[in-house]
Amino acid sequence: MLSLSQALKARLSTPLKIGRFEVNSRVLQSPLSGVTDLVFRRLVRRHAPESMMYTEMVNATGLHYVKDLPIIMEVDPNERPISIQLFDCRPDFLAEAAQMAVAEGADTVDINMGCPVNKITKNGGGSSLLRDPETAEAIVRSVTQAVNVPVTVKTRIGWTDQEITILDFAKRMEDAGAQMITVHGRTRSQGYNGNAKWEWIARVKEILSIPVIANGDIFSVEAAVNCLEQTGADGVMCSRGTMGYPFLVGEVDHFLKTGTLKPTPTSVERLQCAREHLQMLWEYKGDRGVRQARKHMTWYSKGFAGAAELRGQLSTIENVQQGLDLIDRAIDRLMQSDERDPRLVEDEAVALAIA
Numbered sequence: 001m002l003s004l005s006q007a008l009k010a011r012l013s014t015p016l017k018i019g020r021f022e023v024n025s026r027v028l029q030s031p032l033s034g035v036t037d038l039v040f041r042r043l044v045r046r047h048a049p050e051s052m053m054y055t056e057m058v059n060a061t062g063l064h065y066v067k068d069l070p071i072i073m074e075v076d077p078n079e080r081p082i083s084i085q086l087f088d089c090r091p092d093f094l095a096e097a098a099q100m101a102v103a104e105g106a107d108t109v110d111i112n113m114g115c116p117v118n119k120i121t122k123n124g125g126g127s128s129l130l131r132d133p134e135t136a137e138a139i140v141r142s143v144t145q146a147v148n149v150p151v152t153v154k155t156r157i158g159w160t161d162q163e164i165t166i167l168d169f170a171k172r173m174e175d176a177g178a179q180m181i182t183v184h185g186r187t188r189s190q191g192y193n194g195n196a197k198w199e200w201i202a203r204v205k206e207i208l209s210i211p212v213i214a215n216g217d218i219f220s221v222e223a224a225v226n227c228l229e230q231t232g233a234d235g236v237m238c239s240r241g242t243m244g245y246p247f248l249v250g251e252v253d254h255f256l257k258t259g260t261l262k263p264t265p266t267s268v269e270r271l272q273c274a275r276e277h278l279q280m281l282w283e284y285k286g287d288r289g290v291r292q293a294r295k296h297m298t299w300y301s302k303g304f305a306g307a308a309e310l311r312g313q314l315s316t317i318e319n320v321q322q323g324l325d326l327i328d329r330a331i332d333r334l335m336q337s338d339e340r341d342p343r344l345v346e347d348e349a350v351a352l353a354i355a
């Protein structure tokens, strides 16, 4: 049975302190480009109202030249705590972008120093900053001077297995003024392959005074607890595990706060969530939202009879109604099938017994 050690319980029973800002949850929803828009965050927050969430990463150079707020930077006035994540390599553009982020309502500003994508690294942003710590320091100094909210950094453990530089890098970020660091336990060359090396996160935690958040391979409550135990980190950040499953952050938060597991959502409940997600994306972004919803819908369609066929159909939907109809039919089939979730079957048995 999964349980929290007394030491972990005691360590995590206080709010997470990011500079002067306090967060009443030790589990965070990561920034995910193309995923963690306002709609997705609303779904996650329903189950994890106190957790910190991040926008998708925003290009500071783009903001400098265009000035209009991109939709990915939009924050709902009621959604707190929220961090706006920026990427770039120019300290002045990042400082300017950070001021816009604060004006939009960001509680903290996060700088992306971990993105492995060529398009970003070849321009000096994302994980390439691991190879240019002087610029990374200048960025943190410039942004902390520009805004009165905490500035945080999200990064990886190094460029390659032969170049794991996180210990020196993380210390430099702290000394430059970063108020929290999130470490994804992979190198840039790993991309998203192989295991996250949590042992490096443990070593970072040993040498820093600011909060250290562990990231990488948190796909379940159990993984979150193991990671916290093994790294001694101040919190965990869930990422791919939330794609098609906006329940995960809430499940981890609930366990860390109560020591008990929330019931896992049934296939029907997951599809009901998918339906709502699609509807909300359509209302927020119109046809573009429907196109973006395709990938989300395929992530939700897993783990029940007929899921593969539904995935194929949802991946090509042309309009919102087509998607809603497909999901409704799948829900009806699941409700009628023998493969219904055992919880539903049990509920029915109880109802019959009472009748």
Ligand SMILES: Cc1cc2nc3c(=O)[nH]c(=O)nc-3n(C[C@H](O)[C@H](O)[C@H](O)COP(=O)(O)O)c2cc1C
Residues within 6 Å of the ligand: 030, 031, 032, 033, 034, 035, 055, 056, 057, 085, 112, 114, 115, 154, 184, 192, 196, 215, 216, 217, 218, 219, 237, 238, 239, 240, 241
């Ligand atoms: C589709 C996708 C988009 C991502 N976008 C961002 C991003 O905008 N900013 C960022 O810091 N990390 C981004 N990441 C990295 C994740 O936040 C996280 O660090 C990584 O997936 C490792 O955690 P995991 O193994 O639990 O997925 C992205 C990852 C994926 C798969």
